[in-house]
Amino acid sequence: MEDLPVMDVGAIRFLASPDGQALLRDLPPYDEAAALPLSDRLRTRGIAPEHVAALLTQQRLRARARAKFGQFADGLLFTADGLEQASRLEVATTHAHRFAALSLATVHDLGCGIGADAITMSVLGITVAAVDIDPLTAAVADANLRPWPDSRARVGRAEEFVAPVDAMRSRIGAWLDPARRVPGVADARGRSRRIYRLEDMSPSWTTVRAIAAAVPATGVKLSPSFPHDHVPAGAEAQWTSWDGTVLECAVWFGPLARRSGRSARVLGPGRDPIEVDESMAQPDPPAASSLADVGLWLHEADRAVLRAGLIGAVTGAVDGVEVDPGLGYVLTSSSASVPFARRYAVHEAMPFSVKSLRGWLRARGITGLTIKKRGVRLDEDQLRRSLKVGRGAGDGEQATVVLTRVAGQQVALVVSADNAP
Numbered sequence: 001m002e003d004l005p006v007m008d009v010g011a012i013r014f015l016a017s018p019d020g021q022a023l024l025r026d027l028p029p030y031d032e033a034a035a036l037p038l039s040d041r042l043r044t045r046g047i048a049p050e051h052v053a054a055l056l057t058q059q060r061l062r063a064r065a066r067a068k069f070g071q072f073a074d075g076l077l078f079t080a081d082g083l084e085q086a087s088r089l090e091v092a093t094t095h096a097h098r099f100a101a102l103s104l105a106t107v108h109d110l111g112c113g114i115g116a117d118a119i120t121m122s123v124l125g126i127t128v129a130a131v132d133i134d135p136l137t138a139a140v141a142d143a144n145l146r147p148w149p150d151s152r153a154r155v156g157r158a159e160e161f162v163a164p165v166d167a168m169r170s171r172i173g174a175w176l177d178p179a180r181r182v183p184g185v186a187d188a189r190g191r192s193r194r195i196y197r198l199e200d201m202s203p204s205w206t207t208v209r210a211i212a213a214a215v216p217a218t219g220v221k222l223s224p225s226f227p228h229d230h231v232p233a234g235a236e237a238q239w240t241s242w243d244g245t246v247l248e249c250a251v252w253f254g255p256l257a258r259r260s261g262r263s264a265r266v267l268g269p270g271r272d273p274i275e276v277d278e279s280m281a282q283p284d285p286p287a288a289s290s291l292a293d294v295g296l297w298l299h300e301a302d303r304a305v306l307r308a309g310l311i312g313a314v315t316g317a318v319d320g321v322e323v324d325p326g327l328g329y330v331l332t333s334s335s336a337s338v339p340f341a342r343r344y345a346v347h348e349a350m351p352f353s354v355k356s357l358r359g360w361l362r363a364r365g366i367t368g369l370t371i372k373k374r375g376v377r378l379d380e381d382q383l384r385r386s387l388k389v390g391r392g393a394g395d396g397e398q399a400t401v402v403l404t405r406v407a408g409q410q411v412a413l414v415v416s417a418d419n420a421p
């Protein structure tokens with residue numbers, strides 16, 4: 001992760017003060033080239049160097065936060081780790097609506113981060129009692145919750161949470177979003193390193209289950225890799241995607257579950273949410289038995305649907321077969337379509353070899369190729385060199401090819417996008 005000056009609780013108090021807020025409001029949009037002269041200008045106005053550093057760090061984090069929070073980023077404070085781990089606004093709103101529907105008195109957010117979920121719950125009129133193990137993060141969340149005086153964040157550990165004897169009668173709920181990253185330890189892409197084992201997250205799955213046993217209205221956000229066989233009896237595990245990327249699997253216990261078992265929620269800019277559940281899916285989706293099963297259409301299931309194990313909702317709705325189990329491409333000749341899969345018209349289907357595909361492309365003067373692949377391992381750059389095609393059309397034609405497996409055999413399907421889900 002790139003180096004940003006480390007902030008302390010004092011810096012957050014300054015940023016949350018009327019003076020700090022006024023200075024933040026007056027800052028121009030973040031521009032790396034202008035950072036040094038801006039820093040000099042603030043210092044010559046008599047602002048302490050550590051406060052100048054805190055202001056510029058926030059200016060930078062707010063610019064980055066716009067991707068998750070849009071214009072609301074300009075009213076929030078962030079830490080770099082807190083921003084990276086925060087639920088994006090549209091997904092946090094999805095969480096908050098589940099709690100709001102139950103008219104709870106208080107929701108305990110046990111590991112609140114910078115407060116994205118706590119804020120969206122507060123917006124919907126829920127009183128949030130939030131804790132975070134990290135003092136700086138708790139201070140940021142508390143500052144972010146200031147517009148809702150009943151909601152507060154303080155330093156605390158989820159493990160220390162004591163539920164009232166009758167949580168339902170007390171009308172309380174619990175929300176957990178366990179840390180799945182090791183703060184300060186970067187992976188190859190510069191993001192903090194991920195944790196995959198349920199017991200290694202903080203708080204652990206055991207703690208989450210204990211809290212869910214004491215507080216029926218409990219929800220928890222987990223990694224999209226949450227194993228299907230860990231879905232607790234009676235709970236709902238919902239995989240959510242945003243614009244085609246799966247962001248999380250949230251497990252909803254007790255009255256927060258809208259159905260038991262697995263479901264998927266497909267979200268994206270400018271579109272209504274779509275929900276898919278087990279009742280809509282064929283339990284044993286059929287798979288192709290040979291290349292002859294390739295029909296007129298290929299449906300690419302949204303990845304949340306695939307992760308939730310609900311490809312049977314696509315095969316059932318379009319009367320199709322999956323190319324190979326688990327790959328999420330469905331073949332059919334029926335004209336039906338579903339809003340949770342992208343449909344492609346299939347123009348050609350051939351067993352995949354570089355030589356035959358190169359010949360096919362050359363015969364049609366195709367020089368620009370979009371390559372999609374699932375279930376085949378190959379280096380795309382190397383393949384492009386072997387096929388002698390670029391990404392753009394250049395002087396020639398464009399095509400899209402899907403490289404996948406049909407009934408265990410590697411195939412190339414030449415397709416064109418038909419609809420956007």
Ligand SMILES: C[S@@+](CC[C@H](N)C(=O)[O-])C[C@H]1O[C@@H](n2cnc3c(N)ncnc32)[C@H](O)[C@@H]1O
Nearest residue numbers: 085086087111113115116117133157158177202
């Ligand atoms: C994934 S973040 C929460 C993000 C938050 N839901 C949001 O949208 O902004 C997890 C947070 O849990 C905190 N945490 C980790 N272990 C904890 C524990 N045992 N008790 C309380 N907080 C903890 C971390 O400091 C981190 O800020």
